[in-house]
Amino acid sequence: MADTVNATMHDFQPFPAPAKINLFLHITGRRPDGYHLMQSVFRLLDFGDTVHIRPRHDGAICRTEPIPGVAEIDDLCIRAATLLQQHTNSKMGADIHVSKHTPMGGGLGGGSSDAATVLLALNHLWQLGLKREELIALGLQLGADVPFFIFGQNAWVEGIGEKLQPIQLPHTCYLVITPRVHISTAEIFSSKELTRDTKPTTMATFLTGMVQNDLETVVRQQYPEVAKTLIWLSQFSKARMSGSGASVFAEFENQEQAEAVLARVKQTRELQQYADCEVSGFCAHGLNRHPLYTLAD
Structure with missing residues (x-):
């Protein structure tokens, strides 16, 4: 040791x-x-x-x-x-x-x-x-x-x-914001309100944007901080939740636009006051491949 x-x-x-x-x-x-x-x-x-x-x-x-x-x-x-x-x-x-x-x-x-x-x-x-x-x-x-x-x-x-x-996905910049709330993934998946019979979709439908996060409705109901963060971020671009939350994200045309919204999160604390909880955020670009992709054949 x-x-x-x-x-x-x-x-x-x-x-x-x-x-x-x-x-x-x-x-x-x-x-x-x-x-x-x-x-x-x-x-x-x-x-x-x-x-x-x-x-x-x-x-x-x-x-x-x-x-x-x-x-x-x-x-x-x-x-x-x-x-x-x-x-x-x-x-x-x-x-x-x-x-x-x-x-x-x-x-x-x-x-x-x-x-x-x-x-x-x-x-x-x-x-x-x-x-x-x-x-x-x-x-x-x-x-x-x-x-x-x-x-x-x-x-x-x-x-x-x-x-x-x-x-294959287009090059995109994202702003990801995380309210400081602890969400139990097990509780969300076991919720009686969770829809478990969504009809299988296709890649063509995904490309039209006619898709959603089925967990988001349940999380919005149980965690108002996440609901408020989604509403706030949607002022700037369509906001969605990742996985079972609590992180939410939105796409932007370029990094400058994403960073401008992130500055409002960090400097004015406008979102923190609106969501009534601590929040953190970061900007990121999508990757095409994992950085360690070549370590496995």
Whole structure:
């Protein structure tokens, strides 16, 4: 443990873990095991966390500092490294540190992206040579969003998140705003008000914009802070919620327009007063591919 505590960051290699947004999210059914079936388009952003990793030769897998409220055994990064180690019978280990930038609990895939980055990076650092399909199968054991980040491309997503088809999306700038409220994803998905029988849509319909986030109605009802943030942001461009929230986003023609609205969020605190809660925000462009795409074949 002293080896971990005394580690200096220059010993670690940094690996990006980009955030994502759901351009729409339809709940089309529910499996007997309780998992919800969905359709969505996941878009990668050029904004996210950085996972710092230092390989170890003693087989130990450790995080360099605690995360408040998250036990090490429950940490998705530690679970990802342990799963990969067990799957391959590797004798290698790793020290792991995450520089968090993606808001936690925002529906932006932060934890899932971190776990995917650990799998991709350790596959490279430990020289395991696992193919992308095998890493995706491992990622699904950690969470429904993890396969997307290993897939590494903007995707049309179906099933519980494991059916992925690449989709071409135009270059776009986004403003993402996150009200500081804790939303329980499990509670939203178990809500009696949630529609679970949306008719399956098509890519052609998506391109017309005739889609929505089925979770948004439930979240608006239970979390007025999110509802108010959506109303405020819609003054400038059509606002939508990502995943189960709390983050909401809007598209802008260019970065200057997005940054002008972000300045109102940060400098005038106009939105904070309107939504009656702390808010944070960032601007980002859509990515075509994950920065670590080439680490898996």
